[in-house]
Amino acid sequence: MWALLGLVGIWCLWMGAVWAGGWAVLTLESWPENVVAGEPFTVRYALRQHGNHLISRIEGTVTAVHTETGERLQFTATDTDETGYYEATLLLPAAGEWRWYIDSFGRFEMPPLPVETGMAVPAAAAAPMIWLAKLTSFPWLLGFMGVVVVGTAVGLWRRQQTRFAPVAALLGVTLCLAGFVVTPAVGMVASETAVPPTAEWGEILFVAKGCVTCHQHDDVAYNGIRTDMGPNLSHHQVGAEFLQLWLRHPAQVRPQTLMPNLELSDREIEALIVFLSGDGETGVKETAVK
Numbered sequence: 001m002w003a004l005l006g007l008v009g010i011w012c013l014w015m016g017a018v019w020a021g022g023w024a025v026l027t028l029e030s031w032p033e034n035v036v037a038g039e040p041f042t043v044r045y046a047l048r049q050h051g052n053h054l055i056s057r058i059e060g061t062v063t064a065v066h067t068e069t070g071e072r073l074q075f076t077a078t079d080t081d082e083t084g085y086y087e088a089t090l091l092l093p094a095a096g097e098w099r100w101y102i103d104s105f106g107r108f109e110m111p112p113l114p115v116e117t118g119m120a121v122p123a124a125a126a127a128p129m130i131w132l133a134k135l136t137s138f139p140w141l142l143g144f145m146g147v148v149v150v151g152t153a154v155g156l157w158r159r160q161q162t163r164f165a166p167v168a169a170l171l172g173v174t175l176c177l178a179g180f181v182v183t184p185a186v187g188m189v190a191s192e193t194a195v196p197p198t199a200e201w202g203e204i205l206f207v208a209k210g211c212v213t214c215h216q217h218d219d220v221a222y223n224g225i226r227t228d229m230g231p232n233l234s235h236h237q238v239g240a241e242f243l244q245l246w247l248r249h250p251a252q253v254r255p256q257t258l259m260p261n262l263e264l265s266d267r268e269i270e271a272l273i274v275f276l277s278g279d280g281e282t283g284v285k286e287t288a289v290k
């Protein structure tokens with residue numbers, strides 16, 4: 001009798017934990033573009049508990065499996081300074097298609113990632129390269145180092161060390177330029193010349209941004225966490241202008257809505273609109289014509 005009560009108690013606790021912990025929406029901050037074999041790249045994602053509450057300190061791992069060879073790699077994600085945002089630096093050593101998923105508050109399968117041919121990298125070089133990539137993702141740190149070196153040059157000059165001062169000054173100015181001017185500029189150019197807003201990309205974003213957690217869509221194969229909290233969007237025809245407003249800021253359209261603001265960029269919104277309105281090469285239009 002007591003054993004039975006105990007079992008029931010444990011079951012209730014477990015169910016309670018499941019419901020209290022609930023579920024989360026994982027949103028990739030941006031879809032990794034132009035990934036090259038052997039070159040490290042950083043993936044950033046946000047985790048929203050129950051779809052609306054940015055949650056920190058959840059362990060995360062990113063797993064990538066090469067579709068053909070079956071090679072499997074795992075990378076650890078870490079908390080960033082921004083609440084609810086996480087980061088992982090990946091290095092995929094071989095070209096081809098990689099299937100990948102993120103485990104953090106459940107498993108989030110991502111659309112397959114194409115990797116272009118690059119330099120072959122020996123496994124031993126992977127870790128130092130990941131570190132280097134992490135350093136250059138803090139351009140201000142480079143710039144700051146430049147300021148320190150320029151300061152040192154001035155100090156040398158005043159101590160009549162005129163032989164080293166110009167060298168140090170040159171190095172410092174170069175670091176400043178690299179940190180404060182060149183790296184940010186390259187980043188801006190790269191983000192402007194990125195993937196055009198096509199229906200295919202919209203479909204990828206539908207998964208990568210976490211729309212799939214709350215919305216079904218016939219064109220999207222997905223077998224991860226699903227709440228079906230929002231309407232099925234397979235044939236949900238609303239105007240592009242409405243979608244523009246809605247995807248940018250749902251609560252500004254309907255203050256009581258349960259749909260979160262996923263902080264999408266203009267290009268991402270455009271691609272999602274093309275995908276959702278079905279004027280790309282997806283199956284939506286055909287079914288609408290029939």
Ligand code: HEC
Binds near residue numbers: 212215229243254
């Ligand atoms: C946490 C769950 C959640 C996520 C994530 C989510 N939605 Fe929604 N969405 C909803 C709910 C709930 C509604 C129902 C409308 C409301 O709340 O007023 C909705 C409504 C919509 C509608 C219909 C609006 C209308 O009134 O016709 C569209 C289109 C839509 N969502 C697109 C998206 C897209 C695209 C994404 C991903 C970028 C997304 N949603 C992510 C919950 C979500």
